Each structure stands twice: as structure tokens, then as C-alpha cells.
Amino acid sequence: GENVGLHLPTLSVQEGDNSIINCAYSNSASDYFIWYKQESGKGPQFIIDIRSNMDKRQGQRVTVLLNKTVKHLSLQIAATQPGDSAVYFCAEILFTGANSKLTFGKGITLSVRP
Amino acid sequence: EAGVAQSPRYKIIEKRQSVAFWCNPISGHATLYWYQQILGQGPKLLIQFQNNGVVDDSQLPKDRFSAERLKGVDSTLKIQPAKLEDSAVYLCASSLLGGQGVGEQFFGPGTRLTVL
Numbered sequence: 001g002e003n004v005g006l007h008l009p010t011l012s013v014q015e016g017d018n019s020i021i022n023c024a025y026s027n028s029a030s031d032y033f034i035w036y037k038q039e040s041g042k043g044p045q046f047i048i049d050i051r052s053n054m055d056k057r058q059g060q061r062v063t064v065l066l067n068k069t070v071k072h073l074s075l076q077i078a079a080t081q082p083g084d085s086a087v088y089f090c091a092e093i094l095f096t097g098a099n100s101k102l103t104f105g106k107g108i109t110l111s112v113r114p
Numbered sequence: 115e116a117g118v119a120q121s122p123r124y125k126i127i128e129k130r131q132s133v134a135f136w137c138n139p140i141s142g143h144a145t146l147y148w149y150q151q152i153l154g155q156g157p158k159l160l161i162q163f164q165n166n167g168v169v170d171d172s173q174l175p176k177d178r179f180s181a182e183r184l185k186g187v188d189s190t191l192k193i194q195p196a197k198l199e200d201s202a203v204y205l206c207a208s209s210l211l212g213g214q215g216v217g218e219q220f221f222g223p224g225t226r227l228t229v230l
Contacts, residue, residue, distance in 0.1 A: 008154055041223065041224075042221075042224075043118070043205050043207070043221025043222050043223055043224055044157065044221050045221070046218050046220075049218075089156045089157075091156070099162075099169050099170060101159070101170065102147075102159065103159075104156030104157050104158070106155070106156060107154075107155070107156055
């Protein structure tokens with residue numbers, strides 16, 4: 001896989017502000033997309049998903065936008081809280097035959113300033 | 115509901131030694147995954163089981179890595195012999211659905227392996 005080195009890109013936001021985390025995915029044939037949150041010392045945790053035939057999906061305080069034309073996915077977090085500080089990964093799912101394959105993208109660190 | 119359990123949480127070994135990791139998935143989850151997460155990168159799938167059968171092991175370095183899922187429940191991942199580049203967090207995940215039923219994957223806390 002691609003080596004992104006030890007230092008992830010970091011997004012720093014003020015508590016209470018909205019955050020927008022962006023991701024460029026690689027496979028235009030991907031069927032499904034997921035955003036994961038990973039806190040230090042823990043495994044990734046599901047946040048929200050979106051099918052490839054949709055362009056927007058909303059959850060509680062989070063919204064995912066999908067732009068298939070430019071293969072771009074974004075995660076918007078409203079009223080960012082200190083507990084949102086973590087590494088965020090986008091992931092794409094490709095249906096292959098009778099199976100599905102999940103591929104993670106590069107992570108972005110979100111740092112929330114109190 | 116109990117989550118995915120993994121042990122040990124940390125392991126330090128010297129290169130050329132062997133190591134094994136254990137995973138207990140969420141009860142009833144048919145599909146189990148092992149991922150390797152190198153520092154600063156996203157997790158990379160090593161192997162996927164559907165019950166006790168292997169669905170995808172295309173990215174598993176089979177000359178040194180092996181995995182099994184006896185009785186379709188617990189799973190072990192083994193590295194023999196370990197190399198320096200195997201230093202990573204090894205994550206286990208499970209999901210209720212498999213195949214093209216896209217079920218949410220639940221991840222365990224991982225085992226952090228350091229190879230000296």
C-alpha cells in the first residue's frame with residue numbers, strides 16, 4: 001500500500017465550530033463508503049456510511065457528502081466537541097463477486113481546541 | 115453487548131521469533147477480519163473468514179503469516195518468523211453479515227506488536 005509516513009495531516013478546530021474532514025477515494029467502482037473514528041489505543045469505530053447512489057446522508061451531528069464526479073468524500077461534524085478529537089478514516093467498499101472488500105484511506109487527525 | 119476481545123494488548127519480541135494473537139468476535143457474528151495497521155496508516159486487511167472458511171487472504175504474507183478460525187468462533191493470527199517491518203497494531207473485527215450484505219464491522223482494541 002501507499003506509505004503515508006508517520007505524521008498524519010492534522011485539522012485543528014475550535015470547540016463549538018463545525019469541522020469538515022475531506023477524503024479522496026481511489027476506486028470509481030466502489031459501492032459504499034464509511035467514515036471511521038479511531039481514538040488512541042482503540043480500534044476504528046463506525047460513524048456513518050453512504051451508498052454510492054446517494055450524495056448526502058445525515059446522522060446525529062454528522063453529515064457525509066459524496067461527490068462521485070471528483071471521487072471526493074467529506075465528513076462534516078457540527079458543533080465540534082473535545083470528545084471528537086481522534087483520527088478519522090474514510091473507507092470504501094467494493095462488492096467483488098459474492099464478497100465485499102473494505103479498503104481504508106489515509107487518516108486525518110482532528111484536534112479540538114478548548 | 116460485549117465487544118470484540120483481543121489479547122494480548124501489547125507484545126514485544128525480537129526478530130525471527132514467533133508470536134500469536136487471539137481474537138474473540140462478538141457472539142453470533144459470522145464474519146471475522148484481521149487487519150494490520152502500521153503507524154500513521156489506515157488498517158490493511160490481511161484475512162477475512164466467513165464462519166470457519168477463508169474468504170479473502172490475498173494480502174496475507176503466507177510465507178510467515180497464518181491464521182485460523184476453529185469452529186467458526188475464535189481466531190488466532192500467527193507470525194513466524196517475525197521481521198522488523200511487522201511492527202504494527204493487529205486489529206480484529208467482526209460483522210454479523212458477510213458476502214455482499216454490508217454489515218457494520220466492529221473492531222477490537224488491537225494488539226500492538228513491536229519487533230526489535
